[in-house]
Amino acid sequence: MGIISWIIIGALAGWLASIITGNNKNMGAGKNILVGIVGAFIGGFLLNLVGGIGITGFNLWSLFVSVIGSVILLVIINALTNKSKI
Template sequence: MGILSWIVFGLIAGAIAKFILPGRDPGGIIVTILIGIVGGFLGGWIGSQVSGTGISGFNLMSFVWAIVGSLILLLIYRLIFHRSHA
């Protein structure tokens, strides 16, 4: 699957990750979009490592991996942000 596909998956996955983990995050929608895009790439890499084959195409598993990557990054982002201001 191409980079453009992971960016689109990431945009949607970032919004879903924010829905799953609601809360006040600095940066608003822009940070959520960026976390989603990078999370899509992270999810694609994790999915490739777990399955042993590349993640390809617009399918349910690719989308799930993009959401997983976005959730991981959102949690890391919140941990770093809360520690720096605690």
């Protein structure tokens, strides 16, 4: 995947994760992209640990993996900053 693909998947995944965790009004486009990209690494790593397939390219599976990782990241951040919204 190229840098543009990472940014698009990151933006979508970060935005969806921020909606799921209730952080949407506190996050802008830059934070959504950053959370989505880091979430893709987290989701891919965790799926590889359990024998699954992580990020496979610019497709719905990669978006799903990125959203799962992004939700995990935002839940951890919310727990550390005492801003639990779930």
